[in-house]
Structure formats: C-alpha cells, structure tokens
Amino acid sequence: RIPVIIDCDPGVDDTAALLLAYQMPELDIRAVTTVAGNVGVDKTTNNAKKVRNVLGADFPIFRGAEKPMFRPLVTASEFHGADGFGGVEMPVPEVDISEEKAWDAIYRIAKECNGELVLIAVGPMTNVGIALAKYKELPKLLKKIVIMGGAAIGGNVTPAAEFNIYVDPEAADMMFCCGVPVHMCGLDVTMQAYATREELAHIGDLGTPQAKLFCDVLQNGLEKYLSWGKKGVALHDPAAVLYTVYPELFTAEEAGVRVETKGPLTLGKTVTDLYSDKQFDDHNAFVVTGVDREKFLDKVYTLMEKYGKT
Numbered sequence: 001r002i003p004v005i006i007d008c009d010p011g012v013d014d015t016a017a018l019l020l021a022y023q024m025p026e027l028d029i030r031a032v033t034t035v036a037g038n039v040g041v042d043k044t045t046n047n048a049k050k051v052r053n054v055l056g057a058d059f060p061i062f063r064g065a066e067k068p069m070f071r072p073l074v075t076a077s078e079f080h081g082a083d084g085f086g087g088v089e090m091p092v093p094e095v096d097i098s099e100e101k102a103w104d105a106i107y108r109i110a111k112e113c114n115g116e117l118v119l120i121a122v123g124p125m126t127n128v129g130i131a132l133a134k135y136k137e138l139p140k141l142l143k144k145i146v147i148m149g150g151a152a153i154g155g156n157v158t159p160a161a162e163f164n165i166y167v168d169p170e171a172a173d174m175m176f177c178c179g180v181p182v183h184m185c186g187l188d189v190t191m192q193a194y195a196t197r198e199e200l201a202h203i204g205d206l207g208t209p210q211a212k213l214f215c216d217v218l219q220n221g222l223e224k225y226l227s228w229g230k231k232g233v234a235l236h237d238p239a240a241v242l243y244t245v246y247p248e249l250f251t252a253e254e255a256g257v258r259v260e261t262k263g264p265l266t267l268g269k270t271v272t273d274l275y276s277d278k279q280f281d282d283h284n285a286f287v288v289t290g291v292d293r294e295k296f297l298d299k300v301y302t303l304m305e306k307y308g309k310t
C-alpha cells in the first residue's frame with residue numbers, strides 16, 4: 001500500500017477527495033493535515049473531524065498553518081460556504097486532536113516511511129513550505145508530491161492563477177524547487193474531471209451517509225458551475241487522489257514549473273515549460289493534462305458504492 005498524507009483545506013471537494021481516498025485499498029492514509037485556504041484553519045480542521053466521523057476512520061488529524069507564509073489569507077468561502085462545508089449542517093465531533101503541528105507530523109511520518117511517503121496536497125501549499133523550510137532533509141524522505149493546484153493554462157482566481165497556488169505562491173514555489181518530483185493536477189485536468197447533476201444525483205442515490213455527504217456537500221458548487229455555463233461541478237481534489245492510485249486514467253507530461261510570486265497580473269501563475277527550448281533547466285514536474293472522464297466517473301461511483309458493503 002502507498003503511505004500517504006493528505007494535506008487539505010476542507011472544503012467541499014476536499015471532503016469528496018477524503019471520502020474517495022478512504023475506500024482505496026491501495027492507500028494507507030497515515031494522516032490528514034489541515035491548512036487555511038477555502039476557510040480558516042479552525043474550520044478546515046473541524047470539517048476534517050466531521051468527515052473522519054462520517055467515515056468511521058481513525059487516521060490522525062494534524063492542524064497546520066493559519067495563514068500563508070508571507071501574506072494575509074485569501075479564502076473561497078463564497079464558493080465553499082461560510083463554514084467551508086457547502087452549507088451542510090453537521091455538529092463538530094467533540095474529539096481532541098494531537099498538539100503536533102502539521103509540518104512536524106509530515107516530517108516525522110516521512111521519516112517513519114523510509115522514503116516511501118507520497119504527499120497529496122490539495123490546499124494551499126503552506127504546510128509543505130513550512131515543513132521544507134524547517135526540515136532540510138525532508139525532500140530526501142519524500143517519494144513524490146501530488147498536488148491539486150496550478151494550471152499550465154489559465155486560472156480560476158485570476159486569469160493567470162489557480163486558487164491553491166494564488167493563496168500561497170511562495171510556499172508553492174518552494175515546493176516546486178525542492179527536488180521532489182511534483183505531479184501537478186491543475187485546472188488543465190481538473191476542469192475535465194467534472195460530475196453532472198445526474199451523475200452527482202446517481203451517487204447520492206446510493207443512500208449511505210457517505211454517499212449522501214458526497215452529494216450534499218457538492219450541491220451548491222454544482223449550481224454555481226452550471227450557472228457559469230459548465231456541464232458539471234469540477235472534482236478538483238478527487239482528481240489528485242485518483243491520479244495517485246490510477247495514473248492510467250490520466251495523461252501527464254514532464255515539464256519545468258515555477259511559480260510567479262511578483263507579477264501584478266500573473267501572481268500565483270504556475271509558469272509551465274512544456275514547449276520552450278528548456279528555459280527551465282530541470283523537468284521538476286509532471287503536468288497532468290488529460291483524463292478519461294468516463295472511466296474517472298466510473299471509478300468515483302465504484303468507490304462510493306463500497307460504503308455500506310463492508
């Protein structure tokens with residue numbers, strides 16, 4: 001099994017990603033770490049606790065950064081809801097979590113995994129940036145980093161930048177430069193990995209509490225995507241999780257990627273060198289550019305179908 005830490009900011013699609021990851025026998029979820037992003041870190045941590053409770057899981061949760069490394073926090077609560085849970089009302093389980101910080105847990109677990117740990121980061125990269133700054137040997141201990149973030153082309157916060165990178169561009173650039181291969185599931189692929197109203201309803205019809213949560217948490221987002229003229233709600237964070245386990249559903253290209261941290265029009269852009277004459281010396285990343293949407297949706301359905309069967 002692949003030992004993973006899922007670093008996230010639940011978040012509606014983060015919630016969907018956790019629901020899917022938990023049903024993958026290929027994954028050994030060593031921890032879920034939380035970060036400020038879609039909403040503040042108190043809320044993302046509470047939402048992680050809610051999801052864990054719905055899963056009946058016992059992976060540890062470690063709280064991470066309250067704000068980006070060098071900037072004030074920008075949130076996406078207009079999309080994810082004031083509490084970051086898509087308007088779904090659910091009490092926060094009264095459980096304590098460890099005092100250990102997300103970045104310390106990432107380092108400790110990476111050491112325990114002897115170079116096998118895969119870090120899946122689907123929120124702003126702040127915890128990853130802090131871990132890299134604090135622990136110089138961390139890159140040697142990580143097998144790879146799979147992210148939802150960035151885009152070779154375009155953006156969703158600005159014309160140039162995707163949310164997770166825009167929120168903490170310095171942390172993201174540290175990650176791209178750290179020497180660990182970064183697999184970038186950006187908007188190029190995640191906008192193709194959408195679920196239509198019918199597909200989402202089909203999952204909800206499975207009737208388990210987990211399937212219901214998957215469907216309910218994404219409902220408001222679905223309406224937004226449809227109002228923007230899209231065919232369905234983008235399953236951004238699930239795409240990164242599925243890519244980790246089922247790369248054969250996706251197409252990816254090696255590339256050099258750096259993050260723009262200064263440009264007034266391009267702040268947070270993942271400057272992606274797919275075609276130029278090796279402007280970037282190294283191919284530090286794999287840029288995921290395509291997905292077989294039908295097979296992807298089939299997998300999502302099959303995974304969600306497993307709830308209630310065990």
Ligand code: BDR
Nearest residue numbers: 011013076122163164236
């Ligand atoms: C990303 O931003 C967040 O709002 C989502 O959870 C996802 O990780 C999409 O740009």
Ligand code: CA
Nearest residue numbers: 011014122123
């Ligand atoms: Ca996210």
